[in-house]
Amino acid sequence: MMQQESLVEYGARRVIITITAIFCALLEIVDTTIVNVALNDMRGNLGATMSEIGWVVTAYAIGNVIIIPMTSWLAQQFGRRNYFAVSIVMFTISSFLCGNASTLWELILFRFIQGVGGGALLVTSQTIITESYPLEKRGMAQAIYGMGVIIGPTLGPPLGGYIVDNYAWPYIFYINIPIGVIATLLTLQFVRSPKFAEKKAANEIDWWGIGFLAMAVGALQYVLERGQEDDWFNDSTVTVLTVMSVLGFFFFVWRELMYKNPIVELRVLKNGNLRIGTVLSFIMGFGLYGSTFIIPLYTQGIMGWTATQSGMLMIPAALMTAFMMPIIGKMLEKGVPQQYLIAVGMISFFVYSFWGYKIITPDTGEDAFFWMLIVRGVGMGMLFIPITALALSSLKGVQIGQGAAFTGMARQLGGSFGIALITTFVSRRNDLHRTDLVSKLDVNNPEVMNRVHQVQNSFIHKGMDPQTALQSAYQSLEYTITRQQTVLSYMDVFLYLGVMFLIFTPLVLLVKRNKAQGKLDASAMH
Template identity: 30%
Template sequence: MIKEDVNKVGVVVTLMIGTLMAALDMSVVNVSIPAMMEQFHSTVSQIELVVSSYMIGFVIVMPMTDWLKNRLGYYKLYLYCLIVFIIGSLLCGIAWSLPILVAARIVQAFGGGALTPVAMAILATLFDEKERGKVLGLWGLGVVVGPAFGPTIGGMLTEKFGWPSIFLINIPIGLTGIFLTQKYLRATDKEKIRKIYPFDWSGFLSFTILLVSFFSFIGSIHNIEKKSTLEITLSLMTIFVSLGVFLKVELTKLNPMINLKLFNNLGFFSCITVTFLRSITLYGGMFLIPLYLQLVMNYSETKSGILMFPGTAFVAAFMPFAGKWADRFGPTRISVIGLIILALAMYLFSTMGFESNEVSILARMSLRGIALGLVVAPITVATMNAVSKDQFASASAFNSIIQQIGGALGVAVLAIVQQHVKLSQISLHALSPIAAELKGISFSFRIAFVIILVSLVPCFFISKKETLVRLR
């Protein structure tokens, strides 16, 4: 049960502010890239570091959440993360060169990367299973809505005040978050800090090498035909060797950085699998939809944003209710309904053509939003319900990591599929570039449709707590 001296509303609002800022900065930079390229006289490949450095730093710091929580406690950890994030934002806003901006983005990511798993763990700790769904549904709005509104907000700020404003705007919001943290979260951390153990440097280093090599390979996969066989082989070897080292270290250490024994829990394993597959289609879809609207339908960026807005609005509207329904009826039923609707939405997206009107596009976007609103909160609830209280920090960190990895993989895979189909349609069937573009997008959405259908299988086991295999 939640502690009596903790203000429920204050805690949720405080955690939403930090989570929203961190999630927003995953996508707010995208529309400001041209302005940064002009000021720093950089190429696309150079300026990509502004985006990729934040993503990599964001994910690297997540596994440290459990160790830091045991050293500092939730309150201090969340407060320090906000401070680091604000310092990073200030440095980004005053950066006078591209290397300084990239370095500042890494600092910003180290603060922002822990905010989401820490917030998720705090809420799971404070609220029991009867209230957890409703609360996580409300808090989860920041996780989902932030990236969706990022490009719109970033475009407006860049146009009016220049690209530094997309970072400097975080300072007053972050200071507000610090004030609220001191006011509402201090009472959440009265338990004695325990389980102080040495930091797992071998696990951290192998995990960092794994992530950097993975994201670097994913980021360059669209230009893979320009790479030599040796380069591709070395990249893949680095990924698999670092993965093998990481697994060996984490499974044999007494106090590993990431508790892989969580996968021994059928419910947790099923939840993470659904989250991974859902993230592939969520982020992949966010990549494909603008391609259709702007390249095929020739809509402007503004009009595309307007057509995509209902989807975000429905996510925001349904998430709190989905959390309540998960508390009442169990997460499995609500998640299955959401995934079925999401599969239908992916199929309908695959049927879009030149003749599709704005009403039909809005209907598809709305259906997708409703589906995501029904899926995200119940799966999050089931993830935390599947583990014990002392595993909340590890579970929330791994949940956040899987979302980012699934998202990166989804964009890369669906982009490759779309491009391959497009080029094959042009060469084999002599289609026009726009018609081939549409064929590629449609086929990619069919892939997303199949992935969602596959995710229904583990969804039926998200409330199970049986043991899978004994990990040692």
């Protein structure tokens, strides 16, 4: 216990460490989403196709997911402060190189390196914050960290939109540089490393474990990001990588359980709370990234909004979450059971999704989104901290970092699964709704023909000849059908996302109270 208590900080030191850690978490998360609104400009600038430019997002995610499970081990190997500082430097330098990239493949390589640096920032900053606060203030510590994690994905698009509209895309990378420099200096000055066991010699390092892990999660991330675009298992690359991913996971788990110095300590998952927390983090990532992904698609694709307008829409929800965080931190400190808060959060998320399902049409007004997104902000606030607090509640010392790595990886993978499933689902539902809508358009139906003639006449009044006007009338009808089928698909996404959260609510309430409150089951003590 002494080793853990020794890292607790007080006064100004704790404030500085907390701010440094949050800035680093924000850097990493804003960079996950800030790029999305700049892809079009990058594509034009670097002469890339739409599917090639997608790699700018994919490469970063792959770097992220590979490194996150290893962070706890790397921090032990090199000392947490040094590892954290090196990660910030790596992230900052690769940000500069991304902005300077002159070809697409250069940009993709530097984004991968940036993802490797960034993955460490997320989990290590969570561990640093958790260990800087005494046990009774852990809920508040998670609340402070959670503000960064929830606001980050929302800040990305409006910030990216503003920079792209007013400057040029390289600046979305350059803004990381001053923050990175300050964070590095503060880390070296203030962050302390716990006393870990002896470092492993090079011949004791779990190289096979590292290899299997990189193969498993790297291949999985590729399959999830590219599957829909490449038509899933009809594409040989996707099929081969799926098999590689499955084999990679199998051999990775086998290796970690057998080897005496594993790169990822899977045994920490014997802790029941951490297992539940990891599953819930996955679901939360699914909802958080899935819903952040679908709304800009809808507002920009169907409603014709600019990137900045779409980004601004999400700000009130993020502010609501930020407002909720300290309140929930206080509730946890007062002993409100985490599972009750999580259940309320899940129900709020269901309400938000069902609301979205009810209000979206091909021309919903901007005002209609406000309260619906506020409910989302409340739900996310009530999910994030209680889930993290539940997952880490009965872990001690070195296990905190290992546990944080599992929940962090689950959240990232949940987001990737969410986006992959949603894109596939939307494209399948599009075909279904199209068939359904077209079947109702019978040329013998007088109402349908009336509508076509009305539109044709309005085009004739604008000076078109009758034949061209008829063509244009049919084109306009086609455009209406496309919009309608897409909106129906998005409605389905909202409905099913909500139902998923509703289904998991009773499971949360089954978590036993005494375990959640931090009693350590004997199996976790090793």
